[in-house]
Amino acid sequence: MDRDGVVIKYVPYLSKVEQVELPLGAGEALKRWQDAGYLLIIITNQAGVGRGYYTLEDVEKVHNHIIEEYGKFGVTFTDIFICPHHPQDNCLCRKPAPKMIIDASKKHGVSLSQSLFVGDAPSDVQCAINAECQAVLVLTGRGKETLQNIAQYSRKVEIFDSLQDTVKLIPSP
Numbered sequence: 741m742d743r744d745g746v747v748i749k750y751v752p753y754l755s756k757v758e759q760v761e762l763p764l765g766a767g768e769a770l771k772r773w774q775d776a777g778y779l780l781i782i783i784t785n786q787a788g789v790g791r792g793y794y795t796l797e798d799v800e801k802v803h804n805h806i807i808e809e810y811g812k813f814g815v816t817f818t819d820i821f822i823c824p825h826h827p828q829d830n831c832l833c834r835k836p837a838p839k840m841i842i843d844a845s846k847k848h849g850v851s852l853s854q855s856l857f858v859g860d861a862p863s864d865v866q867c868a869i870n871a872e873c874q875a876v877l878v879l880t881g882r883g884k885e886t887l888q889n890i891a892q893y894s895r896k897v898e899i900f901d902s903l904q905d906t907v908k909l910i911p912s913p
Contacts, residue, residue, distance in 0.1 A: 742835075743784035743820075745860035745881015746903055748806060755794035757805040763880055765904030767813030776910045778856075779818040779848055782806075783840045785863065790826030799824070818848060835863040838871035845871075856898075858906060862886050869895050878903055 744750050747770075749761040774780055782803075788794050803820055810817065821840040825831040833839045845852050857868035860881035868875035875897045877883055877890070890897060900906050 741780070741782060741857065741903075742859035742861065742864045743782050743806075745883065746858055746864075746878055747782060747810075750860065750881035753788040753791075753793050754802065755788060755798045757801055760802060760805050760809065762809055763903055765902065767810055767815060769902075769904045769907050770810060770815045771813050772907045772910060774815055779850060780815065781818050781844045781848070782820040783835065783844065783857070783867070784820070785823045785835050787823075787825065787827055787834075789824035790829060796822075796824055819844060835861075836866035836870055838867055841867060841871035841873065856906075856909065858903065860886060862889065865890075865893055865897055869893060874898065876900065876906055876909070878906065 741747060744754060749763055751759045770780055786799050789796055789799060799822060807817055821844055823831060823833040823840060825834055827834065841857060852871055852873045855873040856876050857864065857873050858876040858878060859865060860878050860883040865875045865877055865886060875895065877886055877897050877899045879887060879901050887899065898909060
């Protein structure tokens with residue numbers, strides 16, 4: 741899943757712990773996904789590092805705070821993958837390239853065809869499609885803007901108002 745606009749409220753170039761805010765119901769939602777047996781892996785572009793706006797140490801502090809806040813709900817993130825590069829670096833990891841998702845699937849033995857990728861931006865949706873996993877768009881963060889161009893994608897995209905609503909995708913036991 742994406743970080744900014746999904747796991748936490750969207751703040752452009754968020755770099756400080758004080759800026760972190762969990763979306764309403766997100767803690768409970770991720771706990772339900774976790775309890776259903778899903779691994780919770782964050783895949784995030786952090787171009788602010790490459791642009792010199794903040795450091796990888798700042799990103800790590802933010803991630804530690806996110807882990808702590810979600811821990812209050814009993815949520816454990818399996819892993820966090822970061823692309824710290826400037827968009828013009830033409831790296832292989834920046835979403836919409838699927839490298840971070842593919843690396844996560846290999847590292848944790850996850851089937852991409854059985855995986856979901858939840859995001860709010862066009863790069864998230866395209867990344868999921870490129871990785872051949874199910875794209876899930878949430879209308880938080882930049883999601884409403886992304887929805888305006890949803891017809892451009894080559895595969896079906898599941899759409900939900902929020903991360904909280906994505907629990908409707910959890911199969912019944």
